[in-house]
Amino acid sequence: MLELTRSKPIQPIGEKPGQQSVWTRWRKRLRKNATRLLMAAPAVIWIFLFSYIPMFGLVIAFQDYRFDKGIFGSTWVGLQNFRFLVSTEDGFRMTFNTLFMNGLFIITNTVASITVAILLYRIQRRFVTRFYQATMFFPYFISWVIVQAFVFALLNSDTGLINQQLTRMGADPVQWYSSPEHWRWILTVANLWKSVGFWSIVYFAGMMAISPELYEAAQVDGANGWQQTLYITLPLLVPLVIINVLLSIGRIFYADFGLFYIVTRDQGLLYKTTDVIDTYVFRGLQRTGKIGMASAAGFYQAVVGFVLVFLSNWIVRRIDPDRSLF
């Protein structure tokens, strides 16, 4: 087998169509890649066991699921369970809010964390880089409940620091918790604050994989620091950005429940901009306890994400097939 791999190391397999039957070709391909398949096997089997088998449970989304009757005995109800997601204005609003806010998060997160990673990368002294990295990672550890407490200390109408400051400056205080228009950016900032440290590490690691020879060559050619960033670092980060954006688009219909529920203190007056699918479903199902409806919501989220990723992936593939996700 080692012989085989050695004989044709680089050429993509399956290049030679023609005389062989499909079956023979497959067998050859399998044999050629036996070691690799073996390497992939543990994860493949794990995924099958822990993800694909329970996925069978998705049928619940189309059932009036009863615990005593189970998956096999419950009655089928078609799309009944999906109705509450789409049949009212609130349903459309939460769909829009989820997509809009997550879209905003994807853009701001990507731009900010790449910027931070580049800045970190450009610092000469390792020690200082590490120091900044560490500080920026702290928010990752602070739960939304605690964030909520600090946000409330800043924004509440009676003793909030922001309003005190506004009054001192002669401006009108703002009733933050009844003004939905401000929460798009408040939540964006909160989300950035929490995740920029995390994502900048991801991109920083990507930069570490860039071969230093490239920079040396550029220096010889007389490129300055920013030119190097623009022409070497950023282009080489593209695959990483594409994969992360594609995956984020896949999860665009899943909202960060903690952010939208806890940080807003679930204030009804803010729903206009802050009600997202996860909070909407949670609220709706608290009382009815219908597993089928919860399952329907999850299915809806996955399908929307799937369609969007498929489209984006198709676009990526049109431009550069090597960069696509699948």
Added chain:
Amino acid sequence: MIRAHSSWSYKAKGFLGEGFIHVILALIGLLCVLPLIFTVSASFSEEKDIALYGYALIPRSFTTFAYDYLLRVPGQILRAYGVTSFITAVGSGLGLLMMSLVAYVISRPDFPFRKQLSFYIFFTLLFNGGLVPWYIWLTQGLHLKDSVWALILPYLVVPWYVLLLRTYFASLPQELLDAALIDGAGEWRIFFKIVLPLSTSSLATVGLFLVLMYWNDWWLAMLYIDNHNLEPLQYMLYRILTNIRAMEASPQATGMTPPVWTVRMAMAVLATGPAALVFLLVQRYFIRGVTIGALK
């Protein structure tokens, strides 16, 4: 032959000099650290001071009550700490190995099933059968209830990280791997002797995320663990907090309840401490650049 490289061998020039960079990063850093300082300070404060005067950088009156309360049964804490360390070590080690193996395979451009396999993995990022079928399968199909494996196995392969690793591996100079193949090295050898050593920063990154994921998790324990001896630290702390909150909300009061807010803050500090330490330990691998020269 051996040439060690540092990857910041180029200098910051131009109108955005290093001084400016420091100003920006320091500001962001400050915004990130301030809440942490408030958290630590609040954890050492009297609840009454917070209620009356709000959060402060330095506690108005110093008390360790919240910590005493959380740590009052040291044996229990130590055991929980042991459970957490075990699941974190085994889970992130095993997970990182499994994920990088599969990620390596799908990162190879000449692997014929790479698109299909990537799709197979990606699909599970979106679709899942929901909590109830998952729970039934894990308890009745795989019999994981009340087993330490219930705290490890469910998180072993994270689709996002596999695809992230795939991207990292794909950015390695493929000619190098091909050359090794021509030299007669097997896939295993290439993986362990070339790919892994070249990817310290990416492995450290994903490894850190795994460590934190296992370290911070209480959700699996809540679902699958009834035996208190198998409780990880986070779940134990979490239960203590829930209990206080419950007592506080209880309609039938028999006494004053411990201060929820300061205990919650102390919990955050206790949970952050060791994880932050791991971060600092792993961190030096982030900034280790590619040292291809060393391999030649």
Added chain:
Amino acid sequence: MSQSLSRRQFIKLAGTAASGAVLAACTGAVPPSSSTTAPTSASKTEATTAPETAPTTAPAELPEVELNYYFLAWGPMQDAQFVADEMSKITLEQIKARVKLTPMDWSAFNEKLQLALAAGEAIDLMFTCTWANNFYANVSNGNLLPLDDLLPQYAPKYWASIKPDIWNAGRVKSKLYGAINEQIWASILGFDVRKDIVEKYKWDVSKLKSFEDYIPFFDAIKKDQSSTGMWPTGWFAPDEKQTWWPSYWGYDDLGLATGTQPYVSLKYDDPSLKASFCVEVPEYKTAIDLARTYYTAGYLPSEPTSGEDFVANMKAGKYACVPINSAKPGRASEDKAKYGFDFVSVPMTPNAPPIIGTGSVAATMNGIARTCKNPERAAMLLELLNTNVDLYTLICKGIEGTHWVWQDKSKKVIGFPEGVTAEKSTYNPNTDWMFGNQFNAPFVTMEQAEDDVWNATRELNESAAVSAAMGFAFVQDPVTTEISQIATVNAEVGVPLSQGRVDPEKTMPEYLKKLKDAGGEKFLTELQNQLDEWKKSQK
């Protein structure tokens, strides 16, 4: 990032939401504190007429079984195993069954118990009610066994101790699923006012009988706020309502409130059983206008806070009054223990008498799970929990000497042993009302004993008016979509309205419109049909 995150966060939230529910629960679930002990006179007389066969079966003939009991842990539970062993001594002797206690935290109770039920894990008894481990959802999911035959046969004394019309509260579609715990059923609103504040302002609390009466008192406190920093009162939960408590205005909310917010109700003494949206009944406007007055006058902080914040602020002395939704006997002494101030309990006595409805009775029940292998024995355990004072005291308070000691045995007052406090206790569920007839529990303070709180509570229950819809339980299956949709409308418009945070003139019509857009008409029609059918079946 990963799938697990979103799931996990969901649950974290479930925890948060639970705290709201806890407070909501106070409406009905608020247990009074104390009572006489042994079975009531009613049960004594009835017991003899009950069928004599089953319960008298000699224990020796029965095979030994284990019964587990899943309930909501509301206090320290480390010693649950020891307590269960001690309980088993009694139950083995009496019904040849061993008891296993499975207390679950708030975070786990709703989620984990539902999963266990879905997976068909062996559960015998469980706590289920309107606000936790949702009783109606359990019935519609087929999680509970009917008790109609079991209780009269195997728990005759318990069966006889509760009046038939009260039992109706545990029925759905005329089948009984909930084993009701006797506790406070009638709810009265009011405030616990700090004694020092009453003295400082020299206020005559006997004149505070309605929300209107509090206005001048609150004004006086508010006037000094700049110097004292004290608010007249505060919020208990982010979705706390202020004045629209249906029972206060003579309405029955049919146990259908979402969150803390009722949106349909019917007049408690209306024999025609006509249900309407709250926003359409005349008293609602009065209540909302009052709430608006409270809010604009600044009697409460501008933004509602959580229960945790309320407790912290109250302990720090930032509020003058604790709003209470169940001014049960003995409440002031409980609040003293909780907040550290002396209180005067001031129940409000409006135009309507206290009302008992399905919702207030169904607020604490136990059920026998579908997976229970020995339903007869589980029913016998219910009998013992409700009639055997020693067993009941064990589960409520723990083991004598370890978890509690007699402070005054003749008065039935207990306290903590030397060196134990509420914080340090290793077994103190603090939820007598969850396990059985609360009037069997010992008192925890001398005040309770002196006021004879249990008898006072019983009298209150007996003097209360029973709602015309008492015993009606709504089957929500036909309109689950509508209920889910209404939940958002209610939280978005109904809650701010009842908090006085928005202009009623403008928002009330909007509320009604949005309710109807969310399928409110269909919901209301279904409710009315079920009510009409139920009324027919009652004849």
